[in-house]
Structure formats: C-alpha cells, structure tokens
Amino acid sequence: MSDLSARILGVRRNRRSPWPARWAEIATRLVAAHGVPSLGNFRDPVKEIFYILLSAKTADAQYRRTNRALHLAYPTLEALAGAKPKGVRACIESGGLAPTRARRIIALAKTLLKAGAPHPARYLRSLDAAAAFRFLTGLPGIGPKSAFCVMMYSLNRDVFPADVNVIRIAERLGALRCGLDHAKAQKTLAKTAPDGRSKELHIGLVVHGRTVCTPRNPKCGDCCLADLCAVGRRVTAKP
Ligand code: SF4
Numbered sequence: 090m091s092d093l094s095a096r097i098l099g100v101r102r103n104r105r106s107p108w109p110a111r112w113a114e115i116a117t118r119l120v121a122a123h124g125v126p127s128l129g130n131f132r133d134p135v136k137e138i139f140y141i142l143l144s145a146k147t148a149d150a151q152y153r154r155t156n157r158a159l160h161l162a163y164p165t166l167e168a169l170a171g172a173k174p175k176g177v178r179a180c181i182e183s184g185g186l187a188p189t190r191a192r193r194i195i196a197l198a199k200t201l202l203k204a205g206a207p208h209p210a211r212y213l214r215s216l217d218a219a220a221a222f223r224f225l226t227g228l229p230g231i232g233p234k235s236a237f238c239v240m241m242y243s244l245n246r247d248v249f250p251a252d253v254n255v256i257r258i259a260e261r262l263g264a265l266r267c268g269l270d271h272a273k274a275q276k277t278l279a280k281t282a283p284d285g286r287s288k289e290l291h292i293g294l295v296v297h298g299r300t301v302c303t304p305r306n307p308k309c310g311d312c313c314l315a316d317l318c319a320v321g322r323r324v325t326a327k328p
Contacts, residue, residue, distance in 0.1 A: 119293025254298025
C-alpha cells in the first residue's frame, strides 16, 4: 500500500478500509474502459505548473488553447517573468479569470526563476517528494492539488490529486462524504489511494467524469463501475 500522499499530507493511512483494494479494482476497470490517454500534460515540471494553473475551473479545450498561446508568446521563463500583465492577459483571455491569472503567472515565473535558480526544472527534479511538495505549494497560486498534479505528471511520484471529477465520483461511489471542503477531501482520499495506481486511477476518473459520470445526468446504465457505486446501484435497481 502506497502512503506517499498520506505521508506528505500528514494523515494516517486507514489500514482497515476496503477502499485501497476497491480503488485498485476501479483503476483496472477504468483502464479497460478508457485506456490511459494523454490529457496534454508535460514532462517538464515548469511547463506543467503553468498548464495546471490555467486548467483550474476551465474547460479542457480552452486551457489547452490558452496554454499554447502563452508559450508561443513567451517561450521562456525569463520572457514570462518580464512580461506586462496586459500581454499575458491577451493570451489567456478566452480561458476566463484573465486579470488574476495574468498577475499570478508573472509572479510565478519570477518566483520560479529566483527560488529554483539556475534551472528550476532540474532543481525540482532533484528534490525528494516532501521537499518538492513544499517548494510547489510555496509558489503563488499553487495549492496541494496542483502540487500533486505536477508531482504525478512530471516528477513520476505516486501521489493522488483530488480534482473535481475525482471528488464527484468518489462521493457517488460512497468513498467520500458529500460536501467536504477540498483540503479535507484530498486528505481523506490520501488515506485510501491504492499502491502504484495513482496516475492511471486519476486519469481514469478524470476521463470517466468528463464522459460518463458527468456532473449532471450521469450515464449509470453505461457505467463500468455501476455495481461498485452507491448511486449506480440505486439507479439500476429501479423498476
Ligand atoms: S454508476 Fe453512475 S454515479 Fe456511479 S460512477 Fe457510474 S456514472 Fe457515476
């Protein structure tokens, strides 16, 4: 049983919970149903940080587009750190929250250049998991979920980020109490994340949440998890 997420977040693993085994089974089914597709993430942790920042509360196609525009206009961290907010805003406008994000992106580039000098990506790769988490969550606009995403996608760490799709499906499955705040939900899930399956489980839940277990009108009749799911069992048991 992996406990990297739990150790980093300072919570105790729930050794008696049936959920690590259930999550492993869910990961297997989701891989069979959806594969493990690329969601456009980057191997370079610095590029990934900006990608994750732009992805929050934004539709998939939008944040891919704004991220591309940003990198075309400012191909290096130095260029981004020296950018004017107006120029950055123009690149990311269509993704929403542009004024706040533009300020954050410039601050982030400046902080990365200073704290990770001379090569922020190399510096991040050199850190152990706990130090990488501390470094990432010390950056402007990067919380625990974003830090876990960067660690999972770009630093190959077996940590389990709880994004909105993950939380919604976990609630429906009965793995998570409804209405927990995000920090509590992330910690609760860290107690039961399965060994070595974090990335495929996370990607599987994101894809499943976008295509089958959608926020409204989930397609329980077509769901490969229906027999494991509190909501699915109720829906499919109806006459
Ligand atoms: S059975 Fe329905 S609610 Fe449960 S995971 Fe599948 S789509 Fe979501």
